[in-house]
Amino acid sequence: xxxxxxxxxxxxxxxxxxxxxxxxxxxxxxxxxxxxxxxxxxxxxxxxxxxxxxxxxxxxxxxxxxxxxxxxxxxxxxxxxxxxxxxxxxxxxxxxxxxxxxxxxxxxxxxxxxxxxxxxxxxxxxxxxxxxxxxxxxxxxxxxxxxxxxxxxxxxxxxxxxxxxxxxxxxxxxxxxxxxxxxxxxxxxxxxxxxxxxxxxxxxxxxxxxxxxxxxxxxxxxxxxxxxxxxxxxxxxxxxxxxxxxxxxxxxxxxxxxxxxxxxxx
Amino acid sequence: xxxxxxxxxxxxxxxxxxxxxxxxxxxxxxxxxxxxxxxxxxxxxxxxxxxxxxxxxxxxxxxxxxxxxxxxxxxxxxxxxxxxxxxxxxxxxxxxxxxxxxxxxxxxxxxxxxxxxxxxxxxxxxxxxxxxxxxxxxxxxxxxxxxxxxxxxxxxxxxxxxxxxxxxxxxxxxxxxxxxxxxxxxxxxxxxxxxxxxxxxxxxxxxxxxxxxxxxxxxxxxxxxxxxxxxxxxxxxxxxxxxxxxxxxxxxxxxxxxxxxx
Numbered sequence: 442x443x444x445x446x447x448x449x450x451x452x453x454x455x456x457x458x459x460x461x462x463x464x465x466x467x468x469x470x471x472x473x474x475x476x477x478x479x480x481x482x483x484x485x486x487x488x489x490x491x492x493x494x495x496x497x498x499x500x501x502x503x504x505x506x507x508x509x510x511x512x513x514x515x516x517x518x519x520x521x522x523x524x525x526x527x528x529x530x531x532x533x534x535x536x537x538x539x540x541x542x543x544x545x546x547x548x549x550x551x552x553x554x555x556x557x558x559x560x561x562x563x564x565x566x567x568x569x570x571x572x573x574x575x576x577x578x579x580x581x582x583x584x585x586x587x588x589x590x591x592x593x594x595x596x597x598x599x600x601x602x603x604x605x606x607x608x609x610x611x612x613x614x615x616x617x618x619x620x621x622x623x624x625x626x627x628x629x630x631x632x633x634x635x636x637x638x639x640x641x642x643x644x645x646x647x648x649x650x651x652x653x654x655x656x657x658x659x660x661x662x663x664x665x666x667x668x669x670x671x672x673x674x675x676x677x678x679x680x681x682x683x684x685x686x687x688x689x690x691x692x693x694x695x696x697x698x699x700x701x702x703x704x705x706x707x
Numbered sequence: 708x709x710x711x712x713x714x715x716x717x718x719x720x721x722x723x724x725x726x727x728x729x730x731x732x733x734x735x736x737x738x739x740x741x742x743x744x745x746x747x748x749x750x751x752x753x754x755x756x757x758x759x760x761x762x763x764x765x766x767x768x769x770x771x772x773x774x775x776x777x778x779x780x781x782x783x784x785x786x787x788x789x790x791x792x793x794x795x796x797x798x799x800x801x802x803x804x805x806x807x808x809x810x811x812x813x814x815x816x817x818x819x820x821x822x823x824x825x826x827x828x829x830x831x832x833x834x835x836x837x838x839x840x841x842x843x844x845x846x847x848x849x850x851x852x853x854x855x856x857x858x859x860x861x862x863x864x865x866x867x868x869x870x871x872x873x874x875x876x877x878x879x880x881x882x883x884x885x886x887x888x889x890x891x892x893x894x895x896x897x898x899x900x901x902x903x904x905x906x907x908x909x910x911x912x913x914x915x916x917x918x919x920x921x922x923x924x925x926x927x928x929x930x931x932x933x934x935x936x937x938x939x940x941x942x943x944x945x946x947x948x949x950x951x952x953x954x955x956x957x958x959x960x961x962x963x964x965x966x967x968x969x
Contacts, residue, residue: 445793544821556926659923669934672909672925675825678832680919683938690931 452654456640465650471692473646473700478595478707480603488604488625490707492596495648496586498530499593501578501600503625507616508575510566518565518573522551524580524593531585545675547580550593552671553631553662554578560601561626567611574606576625587648590660590673594633595704601625602705630705631670632697633662636689638679643689645696657681659689663697708757708766710773710852717741732901733890740901741770745894748884748944753864753955755872763873765955767865770898771855774862776869781843795840799828801862803851823859830863830883830912830922836876845875856899857885863912863922864948871956880952881921883912884944886937888929893937895944909934911941915949 455465462470474495483489488503510517524547526534539547554560565574578600580593605622637647637655647655656679662671669690674681719740733739743749749770758764761777784790801823805811831847847870849862860883867881887897889905902908907927913920929937
């Protein structure tokens with residue numbers, strides 16, 4: 442268990458630096474690392490995007506299939522978000538079914554897309570109660586260097602914007618493809634920002650060293666109108682005060698607007 | 708511990724459940740489906756020390772929620788690789804009984820259960836002096852016997868009592884309550900229908916003595932101003948439930964004291 446000793450040393454160093462407003466990689470407290478977005482990198486997928494956030498790297502592929510709707514919403518298409526912490530991405534990831542970190546990541550990204558009503562699911566209904574389109578958003582972590590949630594939200598959004606649906610007509614209850622494509626009907630662009638609390642400081646976009654020593658984590662996802670559509674507190678055995686949460690809301694309002702411009706433009 | 712049948716659903720509640728499309732969840736006088744005001748909690752009952760085998764246990768009823776929690780430990784961590792050299796780990800399982808909801812739920816853990824187990828564990832961890840018991844595990848088993856909305860909050864309230872009942876040293880009790888938006892109005896302690904049909908849900912867990920929020924989630928849509936009001940409403944709810952929790956803990960020892968005198 443040498444790792445816990447190393448972590449304690451790191452924590453001391455990172456906390457001391459933060460007290461004077463500095464971070465170990467030279468960034469300001471609310472600065473993001475360099476963001477690179479490439480869309481349409483997987484031709485076989487209906488939509489895809491790769492996002493690099495510093496050294497963190499996430500690939501999202503969108504596949505569209507037909508299926509039956511949920512019984513309680515018979516007139517809407519279905520959205521499914523899944524995340525894989527692929528073992529090649531980090532020595533701490535292991536093969537096997539998704540663990541609680543992967544499940545939480547997928548559900549936080551899902552909540553942002555779903556609650557902001559980013560995809561107009563009603564237009565994805567072919568025959569109410571019987572046939573709808575299912576949008577599969579698969580998040581693939583390729584390199585883990587912290588802040589997987591924000592990188593995944595951005596990659597998922599970029600991939601959805603990139604998604605093309607084939608044109609079709611319905612003949613006798615069956616879908617017949619027509620030539621040409623239309624973009625996926627999007628009505629909002631949810632963006633998340635994830636705060637880490639270290640000591641009594643709130644910082645954004647943690648890299649792995651900071652993530653390992655953080656006391657607690659808070660993700661806020663906002664719509665393009667500046668409403669909050671998803672929140673998740675997690676990570677570690679720390680807590681937030683109400684004042685810190687109110688402060689975070691203000692920072693999130695500004696920061697999500699900035700990040701949205703980068704993602705939507707790409 | 709007595710499993711009591713709750714009073715019947717109100718007429719408006721029955722109509723909403725069957726029609727699905729409801730006209731209003733809050734009527735003109737500001738009264739909700741189950742007869743509550745917007746800032747009123749459901750009736751709540753808490754009891755500790757209800758399971759003979761567990762090291763600590765508690766039972767809670769809140770509205771039609773019926774929740775049972777058993778705590779075991781601190782004991783040897785298993786499997787061993789989960790053990791931490793410098794502190795105890797909490798293993799938490801949130802689980803819904805197959806008969807706890809309208810349509811039978813498979814007893815296998817769903818993705819929702821996995822997420823809730825994680826966030827509930829993280830809500831409890833800040834309260835427990837984990838560093839007192841290195842290399843051990845504290846197991847918290849939360850069973851939802853009947854669900855009526857807000858089960859994660861009710862589960863946390865019950866689990867905190869069970870941990871205290873197990874004699875595990877804690878910084879404070881953790882108490883949880885949700886606020887949300889229904890029919891355009893902010894309300895506290897959402898019941899099942901309000902949770903499903905409503906516009907937003909904000910569960911909050913809190914340690915009153917430390918002013919520490921240990922769980923915060925949200926789904927739905929709220930403006931930053933509405934969100935702040937919702938948190939304040941949830942925290943007010945937490946403070947009321949905190950008094951009930953303390954009473955439940957005390958009453959166990961009061962009854963022990965009375966037995967002794969007899």
